Amino acid sequence: MPETDSVSDPDRRLRAAISLVSATPGYDTVGKDLSNLYDRGKLEFVPTLEDRGQATLGGRLLIGPEAVYDGLVSLAETLVHEHWHLRHQLPLEKTASFWAGFVTGKHVMRRYEMPAYKAALQFLAAVEATFPHFAEEARAEQNSIHASFAQFYGGPLTS
Ligand SMILES: [Zn+2]
Numbered sequence: 001m002p003e004t005d006s007v008s009d010p011d012r013r014l015r016a017a018i019s020l021v022s023a024t025p026g027y028d029t030v031g032k033d034l035s036n037l038y039d040r041g042k043l044e045f046v047p048t049l050e051d052r053g054q055a056t057l058g059g060r061l062l063i064g065p066e067a068v069y070d071g072l073v074s075l076a077e078t079l080v081h082e083h084w085h086l087r088h089q090l091p092l093e094k095t096a097s098f099w100a101g102f103v104t105g106k107h108v109m110r111r112y113e114m115p116a117y118k119a120a121l122q123f124l125a126a127v128e129a130t131f132p133h134f135a136e137e138a139r140a141e142q143n144s145i146h147a148s149f150a151q152f153y154g155g156p157l158t159s
Contacts, residue, residue: 010045010068014038017075020134024126027080033087034079037061043079053078055085073127073137077120077145084119085112110153117149117157 018038022031037043042060049064056062067078085094094112101108121142128138149157 008069010047010065013068013072013075014043014045014063017072017079020072020076020127021079021123024076024123024130026126027123030080030083034061034083053082055082057091059086061086071137071141073124073134074141076127077124077141080123081116081120084116088115088119107153107155110155113149113153114157117145121145121157 015038018031018034021027021034024031034043037060044060044062045064045068046062047065049062051062051064052067052070053064054062061079061082063075063078063082067075070078089112094109097110097112098108100106100111124138124142124145128135128142131138146157149155
């Protein structure tokens with residue numbers, strides 16, 4: 001069972017969020033992969049990071065203070081989002097999406113971000129359906145993902 005949301009140490013919070021991912025039906029494999037990354041020092045808290053999270057070209061996942069001190073569900077969702085970038089996209093897709101944004105006049109990075117946002121939404125729906133004590137936070141988080149995608153990328157999250 002995942003820990004509750006009461007710990008303040010960043011590493012314990014990261015491990016608690018990874019546990020939540022692992023305990024969510026359908027996310028066992030993602031949870032294991034995150035756990036392996038963490039054990040190998042490739043998933044880490046970076047106090048100076050301005051983003052919530054970042055998947056680096058070198059195959060690392062960096063998590064910033066905004067995400068680590070957010071709710072546990074929100075932190076877990078950030079891990080799933082960044083994990084999607086890391087495992088389902090080639091490093092150069094970020095650059096490609098950036099330039100595609102200029103060429104097509106669509107918001108820069110939209111093409112790159114859309115599937116990761118969707119993966120995060122799917123995860124939150126599974127959390128909501130599985131854990132009654134996290135359901136409210138998972139619901140609120142889904143709303144805020146829709147809102148922030150619309151705000152940053154200028155349109156709804158559609159297929
Ligand atoms: Zn992203």
